[in-house]
Every structure is written in structure tokens, then in C-alpha cells.
Amino acid sequence: MSVASANAxxxxxxxxxxxxxxxxxxxxxxxHSVAAAFEGLAHHTDTILNLTAELVAAVESEGIxxxxxxxxxxxxxxxxxxxxRLQATTGILExxxxxxxxxxxxxxxxREQAVIARKTKALSVLTNIExxxxxxxxxxxxHLAQQLAEFSQTLSEDVQRLARDTDAHRAAIEEIRQALxxxxxxxxxxxxxIVTELEKVAGVAEAxxxxxxxxxxxxxxxxxxxxxxxxxxIAAVQAEDITRQQIEHxxxxxxxxxxxxxxxxxxxSECAEExxxxxxxLTIQIYQxxxxxxxxxxxxxxxxxxxxxxxxxxTSEIVGIGPMVLEKEREVSAQLAEIDMLEEESRAHTExxxxxxxxxxxxxxxxxDHLRKSKSARDCLQLLTFNSIIEATHLGSQANSILALARHxxxxxxxxxxxxxxxxxxxxxxMKVAEPTNQWIKDFSEDGSRSLHxxxxxxxxxxxNLRSTANFAATQAQHMRTASEQMRLxxxxxxxxxxxxxxxxxxFEGIESEVEQARVQLGSGYEKWEEEYNxxxxxxxxxxxxxxxxxxxxxxxxxxxxxxxxxxxxxxGNAVELF
Amino acid sequence: MAKILTVDDSNSIRxxxxxxxxxxxxxxxxxxxxxxxLAKAGHGKFDxxxxxxxxxxxxxxxxxxxxxxxxxxxxxPILMLTTESQAEKKDAGKKAGATGWIVKxxxxxxxITVIQKLVK
Numbered sequence: 001m002s003v004a005s006a007n008a009x010x011x012x013x014x015x016x017x018x019x020x021x022x023x024x025x026x027x028x029x030x031x032h033s034v035a036a037a038f039e040g041l042a043h044h045t046d047t048i049l050n051l052t053a054e055l056v057a058a059v060e061s062e063g064i065x066x067x068x069x070x071x072x073x074x075x076x077x078x079x080x081x082x083x084x085r086l087q088a089t090t091g092i093l094e095x096x097x098x099x100x101x102x103x104x105x106x107x108x109x110x111r112e113q114a115v116i117a118r119k120t121k122a123l124s125v126l127t128n129i130e131x132x133x134x135x136x137x138x139x140x141x142x143h144l145a146q147q148l149a150e151f152s153q154t155l156s157e158d159v160q161r162l163a164r165d166t167d168a169h170r171a172a173i174e175e176i177r178q179a180l181x182x183x184x185x186x187x188x189x190x191x192x193x194i195v196t197e198l199e200k201v202a203g204v205a206e207a208x209x210x211x212x213x214x215x216x217x218x219x220x221x222x223x224x225x226x227x228x229x230x231x232x233x234i235a236a237v238q239a240e241d242i243t244r245q246q247i248e249h250x251x252x253x254x255x256x257x258x259x260x261x262x263x264x265x266x267x268x269s270e271c272a273e274e275x276x277x278x279x280x281x282l283t284i285q286i287y288q289x290x291x292x293x294x295x296x297x298x299x300x301x302x303x304x305x306x307x308x309x310x311x312x313x314x315t316s317e318i319v320g321i322g323p324m325v326l327e328k329e330r331e332v333s334a335q336l337a338e339i340d341m342l343e344e345e346s347r348a349h350t351e352x353x354x355x356x357x358x359x360x361x362x363x364x365x366x367x368x369d370h371l372r373k374s375k376s377a378r379d380c381l382q383l384l385t386f387n388s389i390i391e392a393t394h395l396g397s398q399a400n401s402i403l404a405l406a407r408h409x410x411x412x413x414x415x416x417x418x419x420x421x422x423x424x425x426x427x428x429x430x431m432k433v434a435e436p437t438n439q440w441i442k443d444f445s446e447d448g449s450r451s452l453h454x455x456x457x458x459x460x461x462x463x464x465n466l467r468s469t470a471n472f473a474a475t476q477a478q479h480m481r482t483a484s485e486q487m488r489l490x491x492x493x494x495x496x497x498x499x500x501x502x503x504x505x506x507x508f509e510g511i512e513s514e515v516e517q518a519r520v521q522l523g524s525g526y527e528k529w530e531e532e533y534n535x536x537x538x539x540x541x542x543x544x545x546x547x548x549x550x551x552x553x554x555x556x557x558x559x560x561x562x563x564x565x566x567x568x569x570x571x572x573g574n575a576v577e578l579f
Numbered sequence: 580m581a582k583i584l585t586v587d588d589s590n591s592i593r594x595x596x597x598x599x600x601x602x603x604x605x606x607x608x609x610x611x612x613x614x615x616x617l618a619k620a621g622h623g624k625f626d627x628x629x630x631x632x633x634x635x636x637x638x639x640x641x642x643x644x645x646x647x648x649x650x651x652x653x654x655x656p657i658l659m660l661t662t663e664s665q666a667e668k669k670d671a672g673k674k675a676g677a678t679g680w681i682v683k684x685x686x687x688x689x690x691i692t693v694i695q696k697l698v699k
Contacts, residue, residue: 028590035594042598231687234595238684241589242662245633547633547663573686576658576693577669578679 006261009278012518013254016511020254023511024247027296027504031240034303038233040490041310045226047483048319051476055321056216058469068209070455070462071332075199077455086188093184096177098433102426103170106367109423110163113374116416117159120152120381123408130401137395141402144387148409151380158377162370208328215321225309232306235573239299242548246292249545253285254515256541261522275522280538280559282519286512287558288551291567293508298567300502311487319484322477329463329470336459367427374420381413535559581698582606582623586616586642587631587660592683596629596660599687605694613637617645624651626698632661632668640675647676656697660685 127145131138257278388406395402538559546552553565583605585596593609600607608623610616614636620628628646632639639659646652656678661668664682672680678697681690 031591032594035591035598039594039598042602046602227688234599234687235684237591237595241587241592242683244589245662547665547668549664573684573689574682575686575689576679576681578693579673579677 009518009522010258010261012514012521013258013282016514016518017251017254017258019507019511019514020247020251023504023507024244026507027240028244030504031237034307035237037490038237038303038307038310041307041487042230042233044483044487044490045230045310048480048487049223049226051479051483052219052319052321055325055473055476056219058472059212059321059325060216061465061469065213066458067328067332067462067466068206068213070458071206071209071335074336074455074459077452079199081452089180089184093177093180095433096173096180099430100170100174100177102430102433103166103173105426106423106430107163107166107170109419109426110159110166112419113416113423114156114159114163116412116419117152117155119408119412120148120155123405123412124148124152126408127402127405130405134395134402138402141388141391144384144391147380147384151377151384154373155377158370158373162366165366204331208324208331212321212324212328215324219321229306229309231572232302233310236299236302236306238573239295239302243292243295243299245548246288246295246551249551250285250288250292252545253281253288253542257281257285260541277534277538277541279519279523280535281542282515282522284538284542284555284558286515286519287554287564289508289512289515291550291554291564293512294564295567296504296508319477319480322473322480325466325473326470326477329466332459332463332466336456336463340456364427364431367423367430371420371424371427374416374423378413378417378420381409381416385410385413580604580606581626582608583694583698584608584610584616584619584623584625584628585630586610586613586628586634586639588612588634589631592631592660596685599685599690600694603691603694605698613639613642613645616642620646620649620652625655627694628655628657629660630657632659632663632672640671643672643675643677658693 124145127141127148131141131145134141260274260278260281385406388402388409392400392403392406539555543552543555546555550565550567556562557564583600585593585600585607586609587593587596588611593611597607597609608619608625610619612634613630616628616630617637630639630642634642637645639661643657643659646655646657657676658679658681659672659677660681660683662683663669669680679693
């Protein structure tokens with residue numbers, strides 16, 4: 001090996017050394033920027049996690065946990081309420097229809113009573129004529145004629161009043177029946193759609209609340225993931241220091257080779273020996289450089305992976321917890337408003353039915369009164385019949401016409417009794433029909449609403465909790481958005497640092513080729529250098545600076561021609577060994 | 580709040596140590612090498628010291644030996660944070676007065692757990 005060629009190799013190696021030094025400085029600067037960006041991101045991540053932790057604690061509170069069962073109970077109560085209302089309305093419609101029918105029968109009976117009243121009046125007139133015709137002998141019939149006249153007058157008035165009232169009530173109830181018959185299908189449809197809507201809203205709210213209840217678990221796994229990623233970055237950034245030392249050791253190795261080459265005195269045997277261990281030394285440095293390159297690739301990819309994981313927090317579902325709580329509060333509020341509206345509608349409906357039944361009860365009083373009067377009229381007619389028959393019998397053949405009148409009164413009395421019995425029957429039926437209607441109405445107005453009211457009250461309490469959590473969430477969400485925004489702004493900085501690290505990686509390739517080129521140049525005249533160098537001498541010269549386990553393994557691999565030892569990427573870092 | 584002195588010529592290591600310790604609630608003072616570390620230890624009272632081994636001007640072993648001679652530092656825990664894993668180096672550290680040894684990179688969670696035990 002000539003002095004000139006040794007100088008040429010040394011010059012290449014000196015250049016490689018300079019480049020390595022410059023590269024180490026660049027890498028250090030870049031890793032410093034990455035670490036600074038990481039600290040910023042970690043700070044914002046911490047802010048987001050702290051805000052989320054408070055929010056998760058609020059979501060996990062007893063008050064919020066009760067929302068879901070309360071909403072479920074409210075949905076059930078509302079559904080039950082609607083079903084009960086529909087059932088009651090159907091029952092009331094059936095009852096009203098029966099009442100209309102019975103009132104029609106009563107109306108007919110009243111008309112027949114009116115006919116009897118007219119007949120009674122005619123009999124009264126006939127009795128008066130007969131009394132006049134009999135003269136002094138008919139004096140005892142005068143009182144009977146008077147009673148008949150008074151009775152027919154009262155009867156006529158009562159019957160007219162009842163007929164008028166019955167017709168009016170029948171018309172009113174008929175009107176309600178028609179209104180109910182028309183409204184019921186529509187109401188059934190409306191209520192069915194409300195139930196469907198409620199189920200839909202409850203389904204959405206339930207799904208949302210279930211989703212919300214999962215957030216604490218998701219938050220904890222996110223925290224774990226972040227902890228791992230942060231540890232990963234911390235470990236990777238520290239690895240740069242290890243790399244820096246490795247680069248320094250390669251520089252030292254190159255210096256040793258250069259010194260050896262320059263110190264050779266030109267004797268062939270000595271040149272051969274120097275060249276062989278220098279080639280071996282350069283092989284070691286090439287291996288070390290490859291390992292450095294591999295390490296840089298490993299920790300820069302670890303930094304990228306971990307930083308990406310940290311950055312993802314700003315767009316993750318964790319940041320979405322705040323808006324999600326707000327959304328759920330709105331959904332449940334909407335559901336409650338829907339139920340309030342349904343109850344309002346039902347209340348109006350109940351009032352209208354109660355009004356109808358109120359009218360029916362006044363009709364009942366009227367009919368009952370009329371029935372009492374009819375019975376009294378029946379007794380009166382019977383009495384008149386007996387009196388007229390007794391008086392006519394007493395007068396004998398002279399009072400045939402009076403006897404005929406008495407027979408008429410008897411007939412009318414029988415007719416009256418029959419009609420009164422019919423009216424009483426209709427009345428009894430009416431009472432029987434009206435009874436369940438009253439029960440329907442009672443159910444309608446009290447019991448059915450009670451469970452709904454309780455569910456509504458409980459939901460309002462839960463909703464209040466949800467609302468206060470939602471307000472808290474809104475504030476937290478705002479802070480989270482700010483932190484996320486700042487995190488996103490820093491992303492650009494992280495990317496630039498990552499690109500520069502990649503550029504460093506490419507520069508290693510160049511340096512490795514230069515050292516490789518120096519070794520080829522050096523070994524060109526000494527093809528058998530691999531067989532000639534003294535392994536112990538080489539190890540003695542180069543191993544002093546290789547104080548880490550990995551460097552020593554690389555050295556051994558280089559000397560034995562084995563592949564590079566594998567470095568496993570670790571996010572964890574090493575533990576402390578206490579003495 | 581406990582006060583910790585970190586001594587390392589590597590900017591990135593000091594940065595990561597500072598970040599980890601401050602996040603855990605400790606006050607941190609940084610020194611760039613053994614000489615700087617010794618000066619800072621002399622100017623203030625620290626509850627724990629974490630030092631690198633290979634540093635310019637004064638290495639970690641020399642620093643520990645010097646610090647142990649200073650008043651008030653006989654029982655202050657000193658952890659060595661280094662890339663070295665050789666037994667003889669560890670022995671040298673132990674003899675100089677180190678409390679524990681950590682091979683870089685450190686595990687932040689484990690480091691904090693140990694510090695919490697050492698600094699009470």
C-alpha cells in the first residue's frame with residue numbers, strides 16, 4: 001500500500017467522520033424539536049384527559065346512571081297511558097252508543113205518555129159533561145172530574161217537559177257519539193303514531209345513553225393507550241442519545257483506522273498487517289453504521305407511531321363526549337316534551353267526555369224524577385178508576401155512561417202502567433250502561449295518569465341531572481376544542497421534524513457508502529485481508545469505546561461475519577436497579 | 580415539592596427527564612455535565628440526583644464521589660442513568676455511592692415509582 005493510497009483512504013474517512021459529526025449535530029437538533037413538540041402535545045393531551053376525566057366522573061355519577069332506567073320507565077308508562085286511553089275511549093263510545101239507543105226508547109215511551117195525557121184530558125172533559133147531565137145526582141162525580149182535570153194538566157206538563165229534555169239530551173249525546181265515532185279512528189291513529197314516535201325517540205335516547213355509559217371504559221382505555229404512546233416517545237427520544245454515542249464511537253473507530261494508516265512506515269509486511277486490521281476495523285464501523293441507521297429508523301418510526309397516537313386524541317371520541325352529552329339531553333328533553341303534549345291532548349279529550357257524562361247525569365235525575373211522578377200518576381189513575389167504578393156501581397143503571405168512563409180510566413191506567421214499566425226498564429238499563437262509563441272516566445282521569453305523572457316527575461329529576469352535566473359538558477367541550485385545535489396546529493411542527501429525521505436517515509446511507517468505498521480501496525491490494533488480521537488485536541484496538549451490550553454484539557457480528565443482531569422496538573424503557 | 584437535580588450532557592435525555600419528573604410533580608434543576616452538576620448541588624439542597632455516567636469535564640462516578648463528600652448529601656439518593664450495562668461500571672458506581680442504576684432508555688412509570696419510594 002503506497003503512502004498516496006493510504007492518504008486517499010484517510011481523506012475519505014476524514015470526510016466521513018466530519019459528515020458523521022455534522023449528522024449527529026443535526027439529529028440532536030431535530031430530536032430536540034421533536035421533543036419540544038412532544039412536550040407541547042403531551043401538555044395539551046393532559047389538558048384534554050383532565051377535562052375528560054372530570055366529564056367522565058360526571059357521566060358516571062348516580063344522577064346520570066338513573067337517566068336510562070327512568071327514560072325506559074317513562075316510555076313504558078307513556079305507552080301504557082296511551083293504550084289505556086284508547087281502550088277507555090272505545091269503551092265510552094260503546095256506552096254512549098247504547099245510551100243513545102236507550103234514550104230513543106225513552107223518547108218513544110214519553111210520546112206514548114203524551115198520548116195518554118191527552119186521553120186523560122179528554123176523559124176529564126167527558127166526565128164534566130156527564131156530571132152536568134146527571135145534575136144533582138152527579139154531584140159525587142164532580143170531585144172525580146176535578147181530580148181528572150188537575151191530573152191531566154200535571155201529566156201533560158210533565159210529559160212535555162220530559163219529552164223536550166229527553167230529545168235535547170238525545171240530540172246532545174248523539175252529537176257526542178258521532179263526534180267520538182269520527183274522532184276515535186283519527187285518535188287511534190294519532191295515538192298509535194305517538195307510541196311509534198315515542199318508541200323511536202326512546203330507542204334513540206336509549207342507544208345514545210348506552211353509548212354514553214360506555215365512555216368511561218373507552219376513556220380509560222384511551223388513557224392507557226396514551227400512557228403507552230407517551231412512554232414510547234420518551235423511550236425513543238432517549239434512544240437518540242444512545243445513537244449519538246454510537247456515532248461518536250464510530251468516529252473514534254475511524255480515527256483509530258486513520259491513525260494506524262498514517263503511522264505505517266511503508267514496509268510491505270507492516271503495510272499488509274495495517275491494511276488488514278484497518279479493513280477489519282472499517283468492517284466493524286460499517287456494521288456499527290448499519291446498526292445506527294437501523295436504530296434511527298426504529299426510534300424515528302416509534303416517535304411517529306406514538307405521536308400519531310397522541311395526535312389522534314384531538315379527533316377521537318373522547319373529545320366528542322361533551323357534544324354527545326348535550327345531544328342526549330336534547331333527545332330526552334324532546335321525548336319528555338312529546339309526552340307532555342300527549343298528556344295535554346288526552347286531558348282535553350277527558351274534559352270533553354266528562355262534560356258529556358255530566359249532561360247524562362242531569363238527564364238521569366230528570367228521568368228519575370219523571371219516573372217517580374209517573375208512578376204517582378199510575379197510583380192516582382188507579383185510585384180514580386176505583387172511585388169511578390164504586391160511584392158508578394152505586395148509581396146503578398142511571399150511571400152507565402159514568403161506568404163507561406170508569407172503564408176508560410181503567411184502560412188508560414193499565415196503559416200508563418205498561419209505559420211506565422217500559423220507561424223504568426229503559427231507565428234501569430241506562431243506569432247500568434252509565435255505570436262503567438263512570439268507571440272509564442275515573443280510570444281516565446286518575447289512575448291512568450298517576451303512573452305517567454310519576455314517571456314524568458322522575459324523568460324531570462334525571463333530566464335535570466343530565467342537563468347540568470350537559471352544561472358542564474358544554475364548557476368542557478369548549479376547552480377540549482381549544483386544546484385539540486392547538487394540538488392540530490402543532491402537528492405541522494411534528495411533521496417537519498419527522499421529515500428532517502428521515503433526511504438524516506438518508507445521509508447515513510451516503511456515509512456508509514463512503515466508508516465501504518474506503519474499505520474496498522484499502523483492501524484492493526490485499527484480497528486475503530480477512531484471513532490475515534489478528535482478531536484479538538482488532539478487538540483490543542476497537543472495543544474500548546464499545547461499552548454497551550449492543551455495540552459489543554455488533555462488533556462480534558462484524559468480526560465473525562454474522563448478520564446484525566436484531567434490536568426490538570420497545571415502548572416501555574428499562575427499569576431501575578436499586579443497589 | 581421535592582427537588583431533583585438531573586445531570587446529563589444529552590439535551591434530549593435532560594428534556595425527557597424534566598418532562599417526566601415535572602409531570603409527576605417534582606421541581607427539576609438541570610445540569611449539562613458533572614462539573615455543572617456539582618456546582619448546582621453546592622448551591623442548593625436536592626432530595627434526589629439523577630446523573631449520566633459518561634460526560635465531558637467530569638463523569639458521573641466522579642460527580643457521585645464528590646457529592647457524597649459534600650455536607651447534607653450523605654444519604655441523598657443518587658441514581659445513575661446510562662447506556663452502560665457492564666458489571667464493572669455498575670460496581671464502580673456502587674462504590675462511588677450510587678443508590679441505583681438505570682440503563683437508558685428509562686421507563687417513566689417505573690422511574691417515578693422508585694423515586695416516590697426514595698423521596699419521602
